[in-house]
Amino acid sequence: MLTAAKTLSGLMGLCVGDALGVPVEFTSRAERVKSPVTRMLGYGTWNQPPGTWSDDSSLSFCLAESLCRGYSLEAIANSFWRWYKEAYWTPRGDVFDIGQTTHTALMRLKQGVVPHQAGGKVENSNGNGSLMRILPMAYCHRSLTLGELLARVHDVSAITHAHVRSQMACGIYISIAVSLLEGADPQSAYLQGLQDIQTQTIYSVREFLLEKPHFGRVFSGEIAKLPVEEINSGGYVIDTLESSLWCLLNSSSYSEAVLKAINLGGDTDTTAAVTGGLAGIYYGVENIPRQWINQIARKQDIIYLAERFGRAVYS
Numbered sequence: 358m359l360t361a362a363k364t365l366s367g368l369m370g371l372c373v374g375d376a377l378g379v380p381v382e383f384t385s386r387a388e389r390v391k392s393p394v395t396r397m398l399g400y401g402t403w404n405q406p407p408g409t410w411s412d413d414s415s416l417s418f419c420l421a422e423s424l425c426r427g428y429s430l431e432a433i434a435n436s437f438w439r440w441y442k443e444a445y446w447t448p449r450g451d452v453f454d455i456g457q458t459t460h461t462a463l464m465r466l467k468q469g470v471v472p473h474q475a476g477g478k479v480e481n482s483n484g485n486g487s488l489m490r491i492l493p494m495a496y497c498h499r500s501l502t503l504g505e506l507l508a509r510v511h512d513v514s515a516i517t518h519a520h521v522r523s524q525m526a527c528g529i530y531i532s533i534a535v536s537l538l539e540g541a542d543p544q545s546a547y548l549q550g551l552q553d554i555q556t557q558t559i560y561s562v563r564e565f566l567l568e569k570p571h572f573g574r575v576f577s578g579e580i581a582k583l584p585v586e587e588i589n590s591g592g593y594v595i596d597t598l599e600s601s602l603w604c605l606l607n608s609s610s611y612s613e614a615v616l617k618a619i620n621l622g623g624d625t626d627t628t629a630a631v632t633g634g635l636a637g638i639y640y641g642v643e644n645i646p647r648q649w650i651n652q653i654a655r656k657q658d659i660i661y662l663a664e665r666f667g668r669a670v671y672s
């Protein structure tokens with residue numbers, strides 16, 4: 358059961374963070390400072406009961422489910438389409454939130470565009486919509502070299518988010534997640550993940566090098582030292598990568614990390630989902646507050662998915 362616990366830690370960590378953030382999505386930091394979230398709430402922004410997770414978790418579960426049957430970009434893209442069209446892997450049978458770039462890409466897939474060509478490629482299509490659902494790829498680390506894994510991560514990002522900046526953000530996040538899965542503590546995993554990725558040939562091609570300045574604060578190795586006023590928590594992929602690392606590195610428990618993410622305000626569910634995936638892996642599912650897990654919609658289905666996924670990637 359060790360492998361199932363490992364996959365459940367990341368998947369549940371992501372999902373609980375998402376669900377904690379859903380009721381206060383789009384609220385300002387000033388509101389959150391005045392009235393911080395400290396427990397699982399309901400209703401609010403999307404008028405959903407407590408424990409309702411959003412697109413971040415749905416698309417992550419679609420990805421994990423697809424990976425249970427091996428890696429196929431077409432199958433992953435098809436599962437995303439089924440989420441949108443058939444409410445596949447939704448918490449309560451409907452899709453109540455979808456990002457614009459993801460929506461455009463799904464419409465392109467519907468018209469017959471291949472997954473490699475479906476995602477947004479322009480600079481303003483760098484929302485956090487692929488970063489929020491990329492975590493399951495980290496669990497493929499045992500059977501692939503980091504270079505092979507990153508090539509797949511970039512492709513999976515590109516189904517909806519094909520700009521190099523989004524692909525790099527996903528690659529950096531996964532490199533750090535892999536270090537955590539291999540047993541590193543957050544600070545070591547952050548530095549190791551950055552070091553590992555910079556040895557990869559793909560990160561030295563021109564289009565990647567041109568993007569590198571956008572990741573300057575991440576690559577400094579000192580993102581944790583920035584004051585909270587310099588941490589943005591909107592829907593831009595760089596903001597989400599930076600803020601999730603900042604929250605993870607400045608916390609000493611799962612709950613502290615995800616609540617810190619939510620109380621930055623803005624894109625609360627995604628910042629907390631991206632933070633929660635890493636924090637879940639590091640602290641383990643046994644250290645995610647039990648009463649939060651018990652409130653999660655389709656908890657048992659998520660546990661079964663984690664078991665199947667664990668068997669698929671670790672056997």
Ligand SMILES: [Mg+2]
Nearest residue numbers: 411412413626
């Ligand atoms: Mg969401």
